[in-house]
Amino acid sequence: MTIAAPQKDAYHMILEAIDTGDYKPGDRLVESDLAERFGVSRTPIREALQRLETQSLLTRDGRSLIVSSLDHNQLAELYVVRAELEGLAANLAARHAAPEEVRVLRDMVTDDRALIDDPKAMARANRRFHKQIHLASHNRFLVQQLDLVYRSMALMATTSLAALGRPEDALAEHDAIVTAIETGDAEAAGEALRAHISKAFVTRLKLDSGELGTLI
Structure with missing residues (x-):
């Protein structure tokens, strides 16, 4: 059936x-x-x-x-909250993720390399990757708060993954996050994810200022 x-x-x-x-x-x-x-x-x-x-x-x-649109201050506030909550999710994932969940994260990093030249596909894959980390934290209240954050992120007109060179850098950062989760290093996992969000924010600010070229 x-x-x-x-x-x-x-x-x-x-x-x-x-x-x-x-x-x-x-x-x-x-x-x-x-x-x-x-x-x-x-x-x-x-x-x-x-x-x-x-x-x-x-x-x-x-x-x-x-x-709606986000002004500069709202964007900065959103990234501050996102970095802290996502860092916590990665920290908890390193402590609580099942081996199968870690394997899914590792496979995502590998598979997403085929999408480097397609910013929209990379953006969708990026959301899936982060969502998997949220779920691997095994904390329903944290997942709920991150869902709210990601809902607000829908108001961003462009993806930072449209910046030249950013997809490759983002995948390298994803790889470091997964490695820390694989080894159960909670502090390193949290720090790697916070650094990843910080770099994405810097890229977005440069895109908005016209400093960076784009793939689209």
């Missing part, structure tokens, strides 16, 4: 479209357009938009709803 894959609801479909850059900060979201795109009625779309507005992912511009 074949089990059908669960259908995504309107909220998650719109959130994913924002996260993947189909809708960028400043874009206006229209109920009728969204209903047609996702093949659902306007009622669940309306409910999803209200939920996204409550979560500050959408903002009012007159009678319209637009995708």
Whole structure:
């Protein structure tokens, strides 16, 4: 017997479209357009938009709803929180991850090398890698907080992995994180992940200033 894959609801479909850059900060979201795109009625779309507005992912511009954007201070605050929470996740993963979970992380590092020239695919793979570390921490409350952080990260217009040379550096950093988790070195794992987030933030700031070239 074949089990059908669960259908995504309107909220998650719109959130994913924002996260993947189909809708960028400043874009206006229209109920009728969204209903047609996702093949659902306007009622669940309306409910999803209200939920996204409550979560500050959408903002009012007159009678319209637009995708929110992060200013410099908000971006800095988000990265500070992300670095600390992700560092804790890596620390706990080094202590509690099952051998199978570590193997999945190692395989991700290996497989993601094939995506170096595709920033969007690398960004999706990067999210999967970090999510796997969150889950390997075996702390449900930490995972919940990181989900909130990543939801806000959907408001970033570009990925730092679009910067020339950043995909290779990011994979080397992922490799160091996994090595520390493999060896059970909790302090090194936490520090490696915090350093990884710090480098990503520096890259993003340089991208926003126009200092770096991009792959796309």
